[in-house]
Amino acid sequence: xxxxxxxxxxxxxxxxxxxxxxxxxxxxxxxxxxxxxxxxxxxxxxxxxxxxxxxxxxxxxxxxxxxxxxxxxxxxxxxxxxxxxxxxxxxxxxxxxxxxxxxxxxxxxxxxxxxxxxxxxxxxxxxxxxxxxxxxxxxxxxxxxxxxxxxxxxxxxxxxxxxxxxxxxxxxxxxxxxxxxxxxxxxxxxxxxxxxxxxxxxxxxxxxxxxxxxxxxxxxxxxxxxxxxxxxxxxxxxxxxxxxxxxxxxxxxxxxxxx
Numbered sequence: 001x002x003x004x005x006x007x008x009x010x011x012x013x014x015x016x017x018x019x020x021x022x023x024x025x026x027x028x029x030x031x032x033x034x035x036x037x038x039x040x041x042x043x044x045x046x047x048x049x050x051x052x053x054x055x056x057x058x059x060x061x062x063x064x065x066x067x068x069x070x071x072x073x074x075x076x077x078x079x080x081x082x083x084x085x086x087x088x089x090x091x092x093x094x095x096x097x098x099x100x101x102x103x104x105x106x107x108x109x110x111x112x113x114x115x116x117x118x119x120x121x122x123x124x125x126x127x128x129x130x131x132x133x134x135x136x137x138x139x140x141x142x143x144x145x146x147x148x149x150x151x152x153x154x155x156x157x158x159x160x161x162x163x164x165x166x167x168x169x170x171x172x173x174x175x176x177x178x179x180x181x182x183x184x185x186x187x188x189x190x191x192x193x194x195x196x197x198x199x200x201x202x203x204x205x206x207x208x209x210x211x212x213x214x215x216x217x218x219x220x221x222x223x224x225x226x227x228x229x230x231x232x233x234x235x236x237x238x239x240x241x242x243x244x245x246x247x248x249x250x251x252x253x254x255x256x257x258x259x
Contacts, residue, residue: 029110030055033062045220047072048121061113061130068118074163075120079127081162086129088159089116091152093131094139107136149232153184156229171195172241183238183253184230190241197243200250208252211239216259227259 033055042050048068055062068075078085096104107114114136117128131139157177166174171194176187190197200207219227230237236255242248 029062029106029112030057032106041067045223047220055112059113060111060133061115062107063115063117066116066118067121070120070122071166073118073120074166075118075123075125075127077163078118078159079125081159082127082129084155084159084162085116085127086131088155089114089129089131090135090139091155093136094143095152096140096143104136104140108133108140149229150235153229153233153235154179156226157184165189179235180238180240182234182255183236184233185238185240185251188239188241189244192243192245197241197246197248197250200241201248204250204252208254211252212254212258216254231256231259 033053036053040050040052044050044066046069048066050064051067052065053062054065092100093104111133113130113132115128115130117126119126157179160177164174164176168174168188171191173189173191174186175189178185178187190200215223216227227237234256236253237259238251238253241250241252
């Protein structure tokens with residue numbers, strides 16, 4: 001079955017990979033962005049790709065553009081929820097460590113703003129958010145308030161749920177992502193006229209192995225960061241399939257030690 005990724009968590013990974021890999025300590029922001037843009041487009045896995053990174057010198061704003069598969073990132077829905085998007089990126093900057101911290105400090109040194117812009121492949125619709133240089137400074141200063149991994153996981157889940165339900169295939173619909181006990185649980189509704197639940201239940205061991213091989217072993221950037229966030233929050237990841245007609249369920253779980 002296709003996987004569902006949390007798109008927002010890929011932001012930090014891709015920005016860091018390009019910005020910090022391309023610049024020396026004494027480089028100007030303009031030089032860093034120019035070099036990073038040469039690496040585009042950059043694949044984000046099934047979700048889409050980063051198409052460009054530019055610097056608007058008039059406003060001193062770094063602009064990162066993404067072209068998204070709307071099966072995984074519903075632009076029309078997220079246009080109504082820009083506060084959620086902004087809060088997610090704010091949290092990433094507030095708790096930045098390692099390379100992401102280096103990237104943030106380069107933005108601060110240049111007193112630059114940051115704009116993230118997502119465009120749907122099919123619709124052409126666009127949603128964007130901007131963090132001003134002052135907001136970036138505020139985020140860094142208030143980092144401790146955003147240091148709770150569980151809170152960050154809950155915010156990431158809110159972003160995903162705003163886009164539910166998501167059609168996976170003819171028989172499967174992702175209806176939500178929740179925290180249930182020790183697991184961040186993806187919930188799927190199964191049309192049993194297409195796939196009987198007893199078949200899923202009988203194949204659950206093979207399904208777990210398939211999920212392990214196709215998703216956990218080599219996750220795309222978004223899922224990799226989501227997995228790390230779950231681990232920091234001491235939560236495993238579960239996939240819960242429920243029969244639309246019978247209400248019977250089949251649950252596949254990966255504990256923290258398996259992630």
